[in-house]
Amino acid sequence: GAGVSQSPSNKVTEKGKDVELRCDPISGHTALYWYRQSLGQGLEFLIYFQGNSAPDKSGLPSDRFSAERTGGSVSTLTIQRTQQEDSAVYLCASSLVSEFGEKLFFGSGTQLSVL
Amino acid sequence: GQQLNQSPQSMFIQEGEDVSMNCTSSSIFNTWLWYKQEPGEGPVLLIALYKAGELTSNGRLTAQFGITRKDSFLNISASIPSDVGIYFCAGPILTGGGNKLTFGTGTQLKVEL
Numbered sequence: 721g722a723g724v725s726q727s728p729s730n731k732v733t734e735k736g737k738d739v740e741l742r743c744d745p746i747s748g749h750t751a752l753y754w755y756r757q758s759l760g761q762g763l764e765f766l767i768y769f770q771g772n773s774a775p776d777k778s779g780l781p782s783d784r785f786s787a788e789r790t791g792g793s794v795s796t797l798t799i800q801r802t803q804q805e806d807s808a809v810y811l812c813a814s815s816l817v818s819e820f821g822e823k824l825f826f827g828s829g830t831q832l833s834v835l
Numbered sequence: 836g837q838q839l840n841q842s843p844q845s846m847f848i849q850e851g852e853d854v855s856m857n858c859t860s861s862s863i864f865n866t867w868l869w870y871k872q873e874p875g876e877g878p879v880l881l882i883a884l885y886k887a888g889e890l891t892s893n894g895r896l897t898a899q900f901g902i903t904r905k906d907s908f909l910n911i912s913a914s915i916p917s918d919v920g921i922y923f924c925a926g927p928i929l930t931g932g933g934n935k936l937t938f939g940t941g942t943q944l945k946v947e948l
Contacts, residue, residue, distance in 0.1 A: 753936070755938075760943075761941075762923070762938060762940045762941045763878070763923065763938040763941075765935075765937065765938075770935075811878075813877070815936070817934075821865070821866040821883065821885055821927070822866065822927060822934060822936060823868065823880055823883055824868070824870075824878075824880070824925070824936050825880070826877030826878050826879070827877050828875070828877050829876075829877055
């Protein structure tokens with residue numbers, strides 16, 4: 721399809737392991753966001769990529785979290801030495817900025833469970 | 836940091852009732868977006884507002900861009916069970932890297948048959 725694709729849709733891991741979450745944005749979208757959402761909670765901003773600008777990493781909760789966006793397209797969110805409190809849904813979104821403003825389109829998320 | 840406050844936090848209403856929720860910011864926004872999130876899915880864009888005072892409809896949904904540019908309202912008329920979900924407002928915050936969309940705290944809507 722033409723939407724934002726995230727993989728895997730579900731990930732179960734053991735405490736202390738590293739995980740990689742992938743996001744394929746909509747083709748041509750210049751901006752890409754990662755958010756985290758705990759059960760029943762709002763969207764917690766993690767990191768933002770816009771074109772060739774330096775990413776806004778202000779939302780990353782610790783240095784165990786990092787993200788890359790290669791070639792201005794696919795992005796990978798890496799969590800090292802996972803902890804139980806990292807369990808959440810990780811949502812990726814991409815956007816197209818036009819003269820009318822910016823509209824974000826979300827993927828279905830990756831449900832991460834840390835045992 | 837900048838926050839968008841939504842109210843009410845949650846609502847439990849009867850099918851057929853009209854629903855109203857709002858979003859406020861301490862800063863002026865040039866754009867307001869309203870999203871709906873259903874269980875197990877990412878948020879989906881419902882309505883986008885680009886001009887102060889603008890009133891835009893999408894089926895039974897109507898949203899307004901407040902005149903002060905610091906608030907926005909979303910109304911749902913004649914609610915039905917499939918309106919259940921979490922409704923988020925969003926607006927752009929200017930950062931060093933450009934405009935970054937920031938989301939409100941969400942309003943959870945539950946509809947009783």
